[in-house]
Amino acid sequence: MVVRSPAGEAIAVGGPRPRALLVMLLLNAGRVVGMEQLIDGQYGDAPPAGAVNAVQAQVSRLRRNLPPELIEFHASGYRLAIDPGDVDVHRFERLAREGRRLISAGRHAVAAEPLREALDLWRGPALADLPFRQAQVARLEELRLAATEDLIEAELALPEGSPVAELRRLVAEHPLRERLSGQLMRALQATGRQAEASAVFEKVRRLLAEELGADPSPELAAVHLSVLRAERPAPRQRLAAQLTSFVGRERELERIDALRDSRLITITGPGGTGKTRLAIEAAGRTRGEVCFVDLSPLDRGDQVPQAVLGALGLREVALQSFPSPRAPDPAQRLVSALADQELMLVLDNCEHVIAAAATLARDLLSACPRLSVLATGREPLGIVGETLVSLAPLAVPSPDSPASDAPAYPAVRLFADRAAAVRPEFEVGQGNAEAVTRICSALDGLPLAIELAAARLRSFTVEEIDARLAANDRFRLLSRGDRTAAARHRTLRAAVEWSWDLLTAREQTLARRFAVFAGGASSEAVEAVCEVEGAAELLADLVDKSLIEMGGGRYRMLNTISLFCAERLAETGERDHLAALHARYFLGLAQRADPHLRRSEQLLWLAGLSADHGNLMAALRWAVPNDRETALRLITALAAYWWLSGRHSHAGEAAAELLEATARPVPGLEEEYVMCVAHAVPRALPEHWARARAIMRTCWDVGPRGWCARVISPPLPPTTGAPGNSPGRRAGQACPHRSMWGWGRSPGSKATWPRPGAGWRRPCTPRSPRRAGSSAPRERGHRCSPRWAGWPRPRARSPRRGCAITRRWPPRGGRR
Numbered sequence: 001m002v003v004r005s006p007a008g009e010a011i012a013v014g015g016p017r018p019r020a021l022l023v024m025l026l027l028n029a030g031r032v033v034g035m036e037q038l039i040d041g042q043y044g045d046a047p048p049a050g051a052v053n054a055v056q057a058q059v060s061r062l063r064r065n066l067p068p069e070l071i072e073f074h075a076s077g078y079r080l081a082i083d084p085g086d087v088d089v090h091r092f093e094r095l096a097r098e099g100r101r102l103i104s105a106g107r108h109a110v111a112a113e114p115l116r117e118a119l120d121l122w123r124g125p126a127l128a129d130l131p132f133r134q135a136q137v138a139r140l141e142e143l144r145l146a147a148t149e150d151l152i153e154a155e156l157a158l159p160e161g162s163p164v165a166e167l168r169r170l171v172a173e174h175p176l177r178e179r180l181s182g183q184l185m186r187a188l189q190a191t192g193r194q195a196e197a198s199a200v201f202e203k204v205r206r207l208l209a210e211e212l213g214a215d216p217s218p219e220l221a222a223v224h225l226s227v228l229r230a231e232r233p234a235p236r237q238r239l240a241a242q243l244t245s246f247v248g249r250e251r252e253l254e255r256i257d258a259l260r261d262s263r264l265i266t267i268t269g270p271g272g273t274g275k276t277r278l279a280i281e282a283a284g285r286t287r288g289e290v291c292f293v294d295l296s297p298l299d300r301g302d303q304v305p306q307a308v309l310g311a312l313g314l315r316e317v318a319l320q321s322f323p324s325p326r327a328p329d330p331a332q333r334l335v336s337a338l339a340d341q342e343l344m345l346v347l348d349n350c351e352h353v354i355a356a357a358a359t360l361a362r363d364l365l366s367a368c369p370r371l372s373v374l375a376t377g378r379e380p381l382g383i384v385g386e387t388l389v390s391l392a393p394l395a396v397p398s399p400d401s402p403a404s405d406a407p408a409y410p411a412v413r414l415f416a417d418r419a420a421a422v423r424p425e426f427e428v429g430q431g432n433a434e435a436v437t438r439i440c441s442a443l444d445g446l447p448l449a450i451e452l453a454a455a456r457l458r459s460f461t462v463e464e465i466d467a468r469l470a471a472n473d474r475f476r477l478l479s480r481g482d483r484t485a486a487a488r489h490r491t492l493r494a495a496v497e498w499s500w501d502l503l504t505a506r507e508q509t510l511a512r513r514f515a516v517f518a519g520g521a522s523s524e525a526v527e528a529v530c531e532v533e534g535a536a537e538l539l540a541d542l543v544d545k546s547l548i549e550m551g552g553g554r555y556r557m558l559n560t561i562s563l564f565c566a567e568r569l570a571e572t573g574e575r576d577h578l579a580a581l582h583a584r585y586f587l588g589l590a591q592r593a594d595p596h597l598r599r600s601e602q603l604l605w606l607a608g609l610s611a612d613h614g615n616l617m618a619a620l621r622w623a624v625p626n627d628r629e630t631a632l633r634l635i636t637a638l639a640a641y642w643w644l645s646g647r648h649s650h651a652g653e654a655a656a657e658l659l660e661a662t663a664r665p666v667p668g669l670e671e672e673y674v675m676c677v678a679h680a681v682p683r684a685l686p687e688h689w690a691r692a693r694a695i696m697r698t699c700w701d702v703g704p705r706g707w708c709a710r711v712i713s714p715p716l717p718p719t720t721g722a723p724g725n726s727p728g729r730r731a732g733q734a735c736p737h738r739s740m741w742g743w744g745r746s747p748g749s750k751a752t753w754p755r756p757g758a759g760w761r762r763p764c765t766p767r768s769p770r771r772a773g774s775s776a777p778r779e780r781g782h783r784c785s786p787r788w789a790g791w792p793r794p795r796a797r798s799p800r801r802g803c804a805i806t807r808r809w810p811p812r813g814g815r816r
Contacts, residue, residue: 003066013065017042018058023127025071025080027136029087034077088121089140095121096147103150104340108157110287115151119144145174152183156190163187171200175207178216182223189227197227239280239292239346246281247417248394248410248447249274255389256282256374262387263365266350266375269391270546270558271495272448275376276348278391283346283374296349301356305330308345308360312337331360335367342370350377351545352502358383378499378546392549393445393558396437403433411440411450418454426457435466442469444558449492452478472563496564499547508568510538511547515565516578519614520556525589529581554611576626583619583630590616590637597640609641617650624658631658632672635679648679656683670695 003011003022013019020042025033039051048054059078063071072079084090095118102111126140148170152163167184174180181204188197201216201224208214216224252267256278259265267275283290293311295304309330338345345364350357358381361373365385375381380388394411406412407428415436419426428436439462443449453465456477460468468477478492503511513530514521527535539555542548548555557565569575589612596605609616616638623631635655642648655676665673677684677692 011065013062017054018061018065021055021058022062022080025078026082026087027089029080029082029084029090032074032077032079038077092118092121092147093143096143096150099147099154100150102342103153108154109289112151112154115147115154118147119151145170145177149177149179149183152180152187156183156186164191175204176211178204178220182220185220185223185227194227198224201227239284239290242277242280244421245417246277247414249278249281249391252278252389252391253282253285257285259387259389260286262385263372264361264375264381264383264386265373265389266377266380266386267389267391268377268380268546270393270446270561271378271499272446272492272560273391273393274447275391277447279346279348279374279376283344286344288342288344290344290346292346292348294348295353295357298353301353304353304356304360305334308334308347331363334360334364338364338368338371340370341368344372344374347373347375350375350381351379351499354379354381357381378502379544394440394447394450396440396445399437399441401437403430403437406433406437409440411445412436414447415440415450415454418451419457422455422458432462435462438466439469442466442559443474444560446558446560448495449474449478449560452492474560474563492560493564496561499545499561500564500568503542503545503547506532506534507538507541507545507547510535511542512565512568512572513574513578514542514548514555514557515562515569516575516582517557517615518618519612520554521612521615522554525585525612525615526555528585529578531581579622580627582615583623583627583634586612586615586619587630587634587637590634590641594637594640597644602644606641606645609638610645613647617654620651620654624654625661628658628662629666629669632662632666632669632676636672636675639675639679642679651679652681652683655680659684659688665691665695 003013013022021038024038035052035055038055039047042055042058043051059071059073070081072081085094095114099111099115099118102108102114122144126137126144152167155163164184164187167180167187170180171177171184181200185197185200188194188200201220204220205216208216215221256265256267267279269275280292283292291308291311293308295307298304298307312334347357347361354377357375357377361375361381362383364371365373380386394414395409396411397406397409407416412428412433416426416428439453440450443453453469456465465477468474475491475493500508500511510526510530510532513532514526516529517525521529523536523539526539532538539548539550543550543555547561548557550556566575569578590609593605593609596602616634620631620634620638623634631654635651635658638651642651658676659680662673662676674692674695677688680688
């Protein structure tokens with residue numbers, strides 16, 4: 001016996017009698033030990049006459065050596081005030097019980113650790129300092145041998161476990177313990193030594209018959225039968241060791257760790273986002289036993305239970321040449337095998353057998369209270385109690401982020417890590433950070449795509465990869481992956497095709513037509529453009545299957561998936577028809593929004609148009625070569641939006657191309673032509689300006705003094721602001737000077753040009769100023785200018801911005 005202080009220093013206890021007394025107190029740590037029990041442990045059946053005084057004297061000696069107040073006196077005896085966990089014998093019993101409980105739960109890998117710790121506490125024979133110890137020693141030695149058997153049982157369940165030498169020694173010391181003999185037979189069978197295993201059984205059978213006249217137990221006979229049949233127990237499918245480092249997903253791992261109490265967790269996300277790798281990392285963090293089941297090779301849903309049986313190492317009882325009604329159901333066999341086991345079952349790639357996987361998971365979770373399931377798929381299982389962990393692409397730097405911040409983003413770190421594997425000298429620095437950022441952004445932050453792109457550094461530079469991705473050549477570029485990987489993970493196209501093939505015909509129709517949108521769309525836009533019945537329900541299905549993402553009331557597709565769907569759209573010949581529908585819808589949206597941009601709800605409509613900015617520009621780019629009238633109307637309808645949102649230069653290139661394709665103004669769209677000229681700055685040619693001025697000169701005869709014509713008659717300078725509608729209007733029409741600043745003609749305005757012979761009335765807006773006390777008609781004060789010469793300044797008007805067309809203040813031709 002060794003006694004140590006809390007600091008780890010050895011404490012001298014004294015002679016044999018005080019040591020024996022301390023042993024008895026330690027065996028009952030925290031409990032009162034009666035005087036008779038102490039005397040029996042010291043002197044056995046023949047105590048001396050002064051045994052009580054002798055025990056009291058030994059207690060006094062112990063108190064002098066041990067910390068004060070450690071030994072307490074009670075009316076019936078003494079008590080050692082110590083935590084049982086500080087005594088090796090009690091720690092051993094607790095660890096042995098824990099190990100056996102884990103083995104009963106099927107968690108052999110975890111059970112081995114506490115059992116080894118328990119047996120390491122032994123340093124020799126039990127209770128060597130207690131003279132009369134037969135009963136206690138027998139109990140402890142039995143516990144020690146049982147813990148040893150449990151440890152061997154746990155090691156036999158491990159792939160590397162084969163304790164043949166230790167088992168031979170134990171069988172020689174305890175020849176009648178059938179459990180040890182059976183474990184030795186199993187260990188020999190696992191190493192391919194079936195003959196020796198049969199010899200061990202024959203030796204035990206003969207010994208039992210000669211010594212006890214008994215036969216081997218049914219358990220030992222079953223082991224012998226397994227040896228005769230050459231049945232090798234199949235190990236459970238465990239988590240595969242990974243060859244690459246795990247980058248990113250720290251937040252998702254923390255979320256899964258926080259959901260340990262949830263018995264069903266499903267990781268969902270598009271193909272190539274790393275669902276399988278995340279599941280392996282999350283399952284590897286658990287202390288319990290894990291069984292990994294890959295469902296991707298399956299063709300039918302009825303194969304799911306068999307796949308789980310195979311991964312668990314459970315084989316069929318016997319081969320049957322014909323179907324039998326008594327054949328056990330695989331799902332029921334799983335329930336029987338897992339009923340009392342504590343296990344995490346990882347079901348990977350459930351999407352193509354989703355119904356069967358969901359049914360099996362529900363049945364197992366209902367019948368096996370200690371079972372938990374971690375599933376991965378591109379859509380949820382759809383079971384009550386399911387907790388979803390949606391896996392988004394890795395975060396990528398924004399275009400305006402400093403180059404020094406790029407390595408802090410998971411997508412860039414993943415690219416750098418995989419690139420260093422093929423080019424050891426590769427590092428992300430100031431020279432290539434922008435190109436790497438563009439690569440990761442072009443690939444939507446998809447881990448699979450980033451890894452494939454990094455592998456191409458064997459043949460291309462970072463700049464060449466960036467250029468090929470910019471040319472939408474990603475599927476050809478990323479066509480070489482790991483030869484040993486699953487077929488759906490070898491190329492980027494295969495990863496997307498795997499998801500595409502799982503869609504129904506109607507879902508494929510909506511998915512390929514959705515590719516016409518740029519930057520996402522609302523459900524209203526999808527229903528109007530895609531022309532698919534039940535589009536709202538199909539959108540929900542595509543969101544569940546991770547083909548489309550939903551957020552903020554809008555639906556969007558990853559660029560990689562959108563390009564794949566665009567290819568399918570081109571194959572069907574529907575692209576032009578869908579593009580026309582798309583352009584007409586967003587033209588209508590722009591025209592509906594235009595009047596609201598000059599009202600109190602301006603900010604709300606600006607936000608709505610900004611969300612669809614990509615679609616508006618895509619509609620304009622398509623309309624320029626294909627539908628010039630729609631393009632002209634789009635430019636006019638979006639003028640206010642572009643200027644108010646600071647995007648007035650975005651339309652320059654499209655407007656210039658439209659002018660090149662438009663030899664003369666389209667009849668009836670003269671106003672739109674002038675607006676197109678104004679937005680084409682500085683690429684508008686002199687002849688374009690000449691035509692615009694010719695259209696504007698038609699305003700000379702409008703109004704009694706031709707004020708509007710004089711305002712816009714000078715040549716339009718290159719620095720012109722946002723013009724209003726062209727003034728080529730007939731009498732009785734609205735004022736042509738539509739301004740985005742809040743005055744002039746707008747849809748619904750009551751300001752009109754005078755009809756022939758009529759007096760001048762409201763030249764531009766419903767309220768125009770007149771001289772104080774004057775009865776003259778309201779013929780001056782064009783509201784394009786915030787100031788009128790000699791006229792009262794209006795109240796609460798817009799800031800001094802000058803004429804909406806010429807951007808001059810005061811307007812030319814007016815009086816100071």
